[in-house]
Amino acid sequence: MREPSWWYGSGPRWQAALLGPISRVYGVIAERRYVRANPIKAARPVICVGNFTAGGTGKTPMSLFLASIVKEAGREPWFLSRGYGGSQTGPVRVDPAIHTASDIGDEPLLLARTAPTVVARHRRDGAHFIARTASQSAVIIMDDGLQNPAISKDFSIAIIDGRRGFGNGRVIPGGPLRAPLAFQARLADCVVVIGKNAARHPSSLATFLATTRCPVMAAETVPSGDTEWLRDRPVIAYAGIANTQRFFAMLERLGARILSRHVFADHEPYSQTTAAALLTESHTRDAVLVTTEKDLARLQGSSGHMAELCKQSKTLPITLTFDEPDVIVLKRLVNAALAKRG
Numbered sequence: 001m002r003e004p005s006w007w008y009g010s011g012p013r014w015q016a017a018l019l020g021p022i023s024r025v026y027g028v029i030a031e032r033r034y035v036r037a038n039p040i041k042a043a044r045p046v047i048c049v050g051n052f053t054a055g056g057t058g059k060t061p062m063s064l065f066l067a068s069i070v071k072e073a074g075r076e077p078w079f080l081s082r083g084y085g086g087s088q089t090g091p092v093r094v095d096p097a098i099h100t101a102s103d104i105g106d107e108p109l110l111l112a113r114t115a116p117t118v119v120a121r122h123r124r125d126g127a128h129f130i131a132r133t134a135s136q137s138a139v140i141i142m143d144d145g146l147q148n149p150a151i152s153k154d155f156s157i158a159i160i161d162g163r164r165g166f167g168n169g170r171v172i173p174g175g176p177l178r179a180p181l182a183f184q185a186r187l188a189d190c191v192v193v194i195g196k197n198a199a200r201h202p203s204s205l206a207t208f209l210a211t212t213r214c215p216v217m218a219a220e221t222v223p224s225g226d227t228e229w230l231r232d233r234p235v236i237a238y239a240g241i242a243n244t245q246r247f248f249a250m251l252e253r254l255g256a257r258i259l260s261r262h263v264f265a266d267h268e269p270y271s272q273t274t275a276a277a278l279l280t281e282s283h284t285r286d287a288v289l290v291t292t293e294k295d296l297a298r299l300q301g302s303s304g305h306m307a308e309l310c311k312q313s314k315t316l317p318i319t320l321t322f323d324e325p326d327v328i329v330l331k332r333l334v335n336a337a338l339a340k341r342g
Contacts, residue, residue, distance in 0.1 A: 002265045003055055003242070007176045008167040016174040023174035030147060030171075030179035034187075037149030040124055043131035044078070044138045045341040047334065048153040050146025052184045053166060053176040055266060056242030057159045058194040058221060060107050060294070061320040063143045066157075067115050069334050070139045078134050079111040080126045081143045083119035085267040090120035091129035100301035106267060107143060109297040115141075123150045139338065146187055147178050155337035158188035161243065162195030162218070165205030181208070190215040190333055194320070215333065217326040221246070223254060224317040231255035234287040238278060240264030240295055247292055251316065259287050270298060275305035279312060289313040 006013035016023075047066060051057040067077040083090065086105035094104055094112040101109060104119045111117045116134070120126025123145060130140055142148075146156055160166075167176040178184065191214045193205075209216055235256045239247045244263045251258060262278065264270075282289045291313050299310035322330065 003176065006168070008164050013168065016168050016170050019174035020170070023171040026173070027171040027177075027180045027183075031183045034147060034149040034179075034183075039149050039152045040127070041152045042127040042140060044127070044134065044140050045154045045338050046127070046140045046142055046151055047337070048142040048145050048156040049159065050142075050144055050156065050187075051159045052146075052178060052181060053161075054172055054178055055176065057161045058192075058219075058320065059144055059159055060110060061221060061318060062157065062159055062192060062194075062219075063111060063141050064114055065320045065322075066141050066334065069331055070141070070338075072331075073335055073338060074137070075338065076135055076138045077115040077141050078130050078138050079108070079115055079117040079143055080123065080130065080140050080145075081105065081108045081111065081117060081119050082121060082123070082145070083108055084144075085269075086119060088119060089122075091118055091126045092120075093118050093129075093133070096300075101298040102269065106294050106297040109300065110293055111143065123148055127151055147184065154341055155334060156187055156189050158184070158191050158214075160191060160193045160205065162193040162205065163246075164243070166208070169204050185212060185214070188214050189337075190217065190330070192217050192219050192330075194219050194221060215329060217322060217330060219320050219322050219326070221250075221318045222321050223250065224319040227254045227316070229314075230290075230316075232257060234259050234285065235290045236260050236262070236278060236282050236285065236287045237290050238262035238264070238295065239292050240266060240268045240270075240298070241292055242266045247316070250318075251290060254316075256290070259285055264295075267298075270295075270302075270306055270309070272305045275299075275309040279305060279309055282312065291315055293317055 006015050049059050049063045070077040083105040086103050088103050094108045094117040096112050108117050108119050118126050171177045237258050289312055293315045296315050299306050
């Protein structure tokens with residue numbers, strides 16, 4: 001879905017006020033669902049990466065970063081994803097050689113490049129599947145699910161977009177929050193703000209960071225690998241992620257000359273018509289097609305114009321970076337949580 005512009009726009013928005021009663025009911029239901037649940041304790045330690053708002057904030061790069069910490073600790077990371085956008089309910093272990101985004105979602109395809117990944121619409125089933133399949137040293141990294149009460153978490157990380165914060169501060173559908181912020185804050189063991197180089201944080205986020213008792217770390221998404229090929233290169237940029245402007249801005253910082261920007265909804269499947277139009281524009285304007293790794297994952301295993309678009313497109317891989325003091329703190333917190341489980 002496309003997020004409403006007024007979630008993050010400045011000034012009064014009558015839509016948010018009109019939806020206020022529904023937002024309050026949604027918030028109450030979300031909180032009661034969590035409080036009244038009877039979560040299971042998984043047979044393997046569970047580290048959860050989530051966010052307070054709907055949409056993407058950098059959960060997948062954070063999950064991948066955590067996998068490196070888990071490996072460094074001598075443990076075996078296993079990703080557990082709901083598989084948003086996929087048709088399979090699971091539990092199923094992702095195999096990029098046979099699965100497509102329409103089967104298991106786009107993000108699991110990215111995660112599976114790094115470590116075993118299981119898709120399960122019901123997280124409990126996924127945790128049981130991993131317990132039956134993985135070694136005793138396995139650690140479950142749950143991509144998203146901070147508000148999911150089905151499984152007890154040994155350590156939970158909340159990711160916040162430092163540039164956008166909490167938007168208008170209202171709960172869905174009147175705003176981007178998944179539940180009341182005061183409730184959600186109690187679910188997190190630490191907070192990672194992505195966008196440490198932002199000129200300033202939104203006021204609501206600044207207040208939250210000044211009052212939270214959680215450890216707070218700062219990170220930045222940066223391009224991974226060689227980017228010289230982008231310098232002064234004419235490009236047709238397209239993306240269907242939560243924050244497309246961040247992707248376009250990164251391309252510009254790397255010197256790309258963006259001739260046109262094509263914005264699609266997060267997780268939106270591509271069509272043959274759209275693929276044909278992008279290919280035609282690229283040929284006509286003699287420009288290279290550039291997209292995100294997540295978007296390219298949605299094209300893999302397709303046919304026709306979509307297969308050709310996948311072949312012709314280049315991606316801008318990204319990774320997450322922390323200042324060394326924050327890396328040390330994060331490793332200490334993760335290792336302490338794992339040590340409690342033995």
